[in-house]
Amino acid sequence: STTDLAQASEAAIRAVSPQAKPLELAVVLPTYNERKNIATMIERLDKALAGIAWEAIYVDDNSPDGTSDEARRLSLVDPRVRCIQRIGRRGLASAAIEGMCSTAAPVVAVMDADHQHDPALLPGMLAAITSGEYDLAYASRFAEGASTEAWGRPDRVKASGLANRIANKVTGVELTDPMSGFFMLRTQTLRADAHRLSGVGFKILLDILATVDTPLRVKEFPLNFAARAEGESKLDQTVVFEFLVGLYDKWLGRIIPTRFALFGTVGAMGVVVQLAVLWVMLHIVFGERFVYGNWSESTTFNISNTIAALVAMTFNFVLNNELTYSDKRLRGFAPLMRGWAQFALTCSLGLLTNIGSAAVLKTIGVHDVLAVITGVLLASVFNFALSSKFVWGK
Numbered sequence: 001s002t003t004d005l006a007q008a009s010e011a012a013i014r015a016v017s018p019q020a021k022p023l024e025l026a027v028v029l030p031t032y033n034e035r036k037n038i039a040t041m042i043e044r045l046d047k048a049l050a051g052i053a054w055e056a057i058y059v060d061d062n063s064p065d066g067t068s069d070e071a072r073r074l075s076l077v078d079p080r081v082r083c084i085q086r087i088g089r090r091g092l093a094s095a096a097i098e099g100m101c102s103t104a105a106p107v108v109a110v111m112d113a114d115h116q117h118d119p120a121l122l123p124g125m126l127a128a129i130t131s132g133e134y135d136l137a138y139a140s141r142f143a144e145g146a147s148t149e150a151w152g153r154p155d156r157v158k159a160s161g162l163a164n165r166i167a168n169k170v171t172g173v174e175l176t177d178p179m180s181g182f183f184m185l186r187t188q189t190l191r192a193d194a195h196r197l198s199g200v201g202f203k204i205l206l207d208i209l210a211t212v213d214t215p216l217r218v219k220e221f222p223l224n225f226a227a228r229a230e231g232e233s234k235l236d237q238t239v240v241f242e243f244l245v246g247l248y249d250k251w252l253g254r255i256i257p258t259r260f261a262l263f264g265t266v267g268a269m270g271v272v273v274q275l276a277v278l279w280v281m282l283h284i285v286f287g288e289r290f291v292y293g294n295w296s297e298s299t300t301f302n303i304s305n306t307i308a309a310l311v312a313m314t315f316n317f318v319l320n321n322e323l324t325y326s327d328k329r330l331r332g333f334a335p336l337m338r339g340w341a342q343f344a345l346t347c348s349l350g351l352l353t354n355i356g357s358a359a360v361l362k363t364i365g366v367h368d369v370l371a372v373i374t375g376v377l378l379a380s381v382f383n384f385a386l387s388s389k390f391v392w393g394k
């Protein structure tokens with residue numbers, strides 16, 4: 001009967017963990033190359049969260065420095081430490097989402113693992129949530145009483161200020177620091193909407209605020225943003241780019257998927273590169289000798305255009321590898337060479353699609369320009385599908 005089952009499962013729970021105090025809080029710590037910061041962070045959490053039943057969840061993207069190994073080393077003796085090791089994936093936001101979805105704790109926090117966020121704020125944040133007065137607590141670098149002096153990055157402070165103003169417009173919520181990576185909420189709030197989060201880039205808090213339907217009651221905690229303890233920042237080069245991609249994703253991502261939009265933008269830049277290289281070849285390399293030796297004008301043109309197309313294609317490959325597929329980036333000589341060759345093959349097939357479809361459309365009486373544009377669009381979709389699967393697919 002049902003009561004028997006209930007009793008049996010309670011007995012089973014007691015058998016697993018006879019005296020356990022139910023978990024109250026999970027702290028998710030996304031990591032990439034943070035090995036030296038793990039043990040010290042657990043020590044600080046232990047101090048800050050005395051009397052609270054907590055767990056720490058490291059979500060590590062298979063860092064080459066052995067961060068996962070280090071987390072598991074601690075986990076062996078302290079089961080409050082957990083580690084999710086992701087293989088072949090990169091990204092702060094998606095790591096945070098996966099970590100938050102993986103806990104049984106009713107309340108979950110996300111914070112940086114590099115000691116820039118002070119764990120001493122956690123109990124206050126937890127109290128704000130459990131009181132039922134607030135749905136979200138977060139630490140702000142720009143609230144009254146906060147400071148960023150120790151950060152030592154006036155450039156980033158400025159960029160953050162601008163990003164914040166845009167972000168506040170998008171979400172309609174007035175926060176002093178919507179880019180903060182240090183926040184806490186009921187796990188249920190997150191889980192209800194997790195499938196709608198984009199998981200792109202690093203602006204996870206912004207994403208949550210912009211995604212949930214019912215406005216969240218937010219409590220702000222001033223943060224003294226510390227200097228990084230060990231290692232270096234991973235967001236420096238991509239911070240602005242990812243922010244823009246994130247905004248696009250929220251506004252238009254559902255109509256034209258973000259990755260395809262990136263692929264298309266890179267492709268359009270490739271056209272400009274090809275035209276520029278062609279111009280340089282014809283006017284500077286061949287220049288006066290526009291008709292080289294006994295070559296005809298069309299020969300120099302064809303040679304120039306072939307070189308221009310190869311340069312443009314290589315440019316597209318590099319940019320797609322850095323930006324469009326940054327989470328699946330090919331690294332090292334051999335993978336890059338193989339990827340380039342596969343990309344070249346994809347583009348050649350794409351070119352056939354391009355020319356072929358335009359030819360068919362023209363024979364059935366479609367206007368030239370429309371036929372060409374349709375060919376280009378079909379080829380883009382074709383190239384995108386093929387390179388997603390074969391060049392950057394796993």
Ligand code: GDD
Nearest residue numbers: 030031032061090091092095112113114179181233234235
């Ligand atoms: N799993 C995973 N995957 N973790 C990552 C990745 C990734 O691709 N990239 C960075 N992290 C982890 C880092 O190891 C660190 O624990 C945390 O995310 C923050 O990364 P940092 O590289 O230290 O970022 P930051 O200090 O430059 O950026 C700060 O400001 C941003 C907004 O301006 C952080 O507070 C961010 O959280 C914040 O969004």
Ligand code: MN
Nearest residue numbers: 112114116228
């Ligand atoms: Mn940092």
